[in-house]
Amino acid sequence: MSRVVEHYGRAKGSLAGGVSSSTRLNRALGHPLYLAKGEGCRVWDLDGREYYDLCCSHGATLLGHGDPRITAAVQQALAAGACCSYENEVQAELAELLCQTIPSFERVRFTGSGTEATMHTIRLARAFTGRTKLLKIEGNFHGYHDQVMYSIGAPADKLGSESAPNAWPASSGMTPGLDKELILVPYDRTDLLVEAIRKHGHELAAVICEPVFYNAGCIIPTKEFMQAMRDETRRAGVLLIYDEIQSAFRMAPGGAQEYFGITPDLSTVGKAVGGGYPLSVFGGRADVMQRLMPDGDCQHSGTYNGHPVIVAAALAALKIYRSPGFYEHIRQTAEHLYGGMNNIFAERGIPGKVRGLGARFGIYMGVEGEPHSYRDAVKHNRKLMLEFIAASIARGVYFHDYGGGACHHGFCAAMTPADVDAALGRIDEAVQTLKV
Numbered sequence: 001m002s003r004v005v006e007h008y009g010r011a012k013g014s015l016a017g018g019v020s021s022s023t024r025l026n027r028a029l030g031h032p033l034y035l036a037k038g039e040g041c042r043v044w045d046l047d048g049r050e051y052y053d054l055c056c057s058h059g060a061t062l063l064g065h066g067d068p069r070i071t072a073a074v075q076q077a078l079a080a081g082a083c084c085s086y087e088n089e090v091q092a093e094l095a096e097l098l099c100q101t102i103p104s105f106e107r108v109r110f111t112g113s114g115t116e117a118t119m120h121t122i123r124l125a126r127a128f129t130g131r132t133k134l135l136k137i138e139g140n141f142h143g144y145h146d147q148v149m150y151s152i153g154a155p156a157d158k159l160g161s162e163s164a165p166n167a168w169p170a171s172s173g174m175t176p177g178l179d180k181e182l183i184l185v186p187y188d189r190t191d192l193l194v195e196a197i198r199k200h201g202h203e204l205a206a207v208i209c210e211p212v213f214y215n216a217g218c219i220i221p222t223k224e225f226m227q228a229m230r231d232e233t234r235r236a237g238v239l240l241i242y243d244e245i246q247s248a249f250r251m252a253p254g255g256a257q258e259y260f261g262i263t264p265d266l267s268t269v270g271k272a273v274g275g276g277y278p279l280s281v282f283g284g285r286a287d288v289m290q291r292l293m294p295d296g297d298c299q300h301s302g303t304y305n306g307h308p309v310i311v312a313a314a315l316a317a318l319k320i321y322r323s324p325g326f327y328e329h330i331r332q333t334a335e336h337l338y339g340g341m342n343n344i345f346a347e348r349g350i351p352g353k354v355r356g357l358g359a360r361f362g363i364y365m366g367v368e369g370e371p372h373s374y375r376d377a378v379k380h381n382r383k384l385m386l387e388f389i390a391a392s393i394a395r396g397v398y399f400h401d402y403g404g405g406a407c408h409h410g411f412c413a414a415m416t417p418a419d420v421d422a423a424l425g426r427i428d429e430a431v432q433t434l435k436v
């Protein structure tokens with residue numbers, strides 16, 4: 001028996017489900033991937049099998065595993081005693097650099113996870129506006145707290161109509177009634193978005209969205225949709241929140257807001273911001289952020305917020321993202337990898353297509369036309385997707401399956417053109433085993 005499978009059995013005896021996080025089970029494999037080590041764009045499992053990592057820690061390791069520049073920064077912070085739950089100089093240094101990098105950031109606060117970041121941002125929006133409702137885009141994912149755990153991963157037959165999407169709860173045990181605080185609109189439907197903001201503006205604290213919909217693979221909205229969202233929220237005095245936990249640093253140092261040239265009132269950034277260490281950030285307009293205690297009356301606190309080891313890792317990562325040529329390398333690698341995969345699918349007669357922006361991408365199996373919304377992405381050929389992922393993993397390319405519709409994958413900056421060619425070779429071998 002492989003050590004990975006054996007370890008799964010052992011882990012299940014003490015860790016619920018054998019995992020620290022539910023989505024770590026890869027259904028294409030039938031078990032989680034248990035790693036022994038990682039270096040750059042590759043990881044090795046407990047059996048010593050090597051994989052090109054096209055999951056990249058769900059987006060956290062944009063620089064790859066064990067980047068020596070991040071490791072050095074972490075070691076320096078450790079050597080200084082890692083004094084947690086105190087302020088030191090690096091927190092303000094990181095905050096300053098973030099404010100120079102992310103267009104909407106005038107003031108920031110640190111949290112551990114993306115879930116906490118969106119939770120605090122939504123509370124702050126309610127405190128500032130004195131309103132309670134939230135307009136959420138159908139299928140957009142904002143973490144695991146009860147207020148936003150609706151209408152994500154919903155089966156196609158549970159969606160309801162486009163003009164009145166169902167608030168499908170994505171977990172049992174959620175506080176009853178929170179769905180009453182949500183207005184749902186499908187992605188990229190400017191007409192329905194404008195109608196909803198005009199109708200509900202007076203009771204909306206905020207509109208929250210994924211400015212690039214990576215949680216349905218990679219759907220880039222029209223500029224018209226994003227501009228209407230900005231104009232209508234401003235007109236109605238509703239705060240606009242970009243959840244850039246996934247999209248931050250993915251295609252530009254300033255994330256999707258820099259890419260679209262549209263500045264929201266508040267934003268959350270996560271994953272890549274910590275350079276592989278657990279940091280998320282929320283921030284935005286100074287007048288809104290001033291409502292946070294101790295200056296204001298809205299609570300945001302946490303023992304581990306701004307932990308000096310994590311902040312040191314983030315500062316090192318941010319300096320790398322801001323360095324010349326970083327995004328040119330990401331752009332070239334993206335073109336090489338996504339173009340190569342699309343060619344393989346076309347040449348081998350597989351009804352798949354890759355859509356990506358920057359270092360993250362979606363694979364759409366059996367989806368006709370261009371995907372514009374969660375509704376399009378959920379109608380994919382899941383069986384073929386799981387077969388593709390299993391065949392790729394068997395040949396040394398790791399894709400993660402999160403369950404549900406088309407999901408996001410990604411590469412890291414440590415990937416060289418030779419690595420992309422090698423990964424494409426393995427993917428081509430995998431694709432030739434698929435039966436369509």
Ligand SMILES: Cc1ncc(COP(=O)(O)O)c(C=O)c1O
Pocket residue numbers: 058112113114115116118141142143144210215243244245246270271280
């Ligand atoms: C857009 C978005 N928001 C929030 C989250 C939640 O972040 P975390 O898993 O760090 O709590 C995620 C995680 O995938 C995400 O993609």
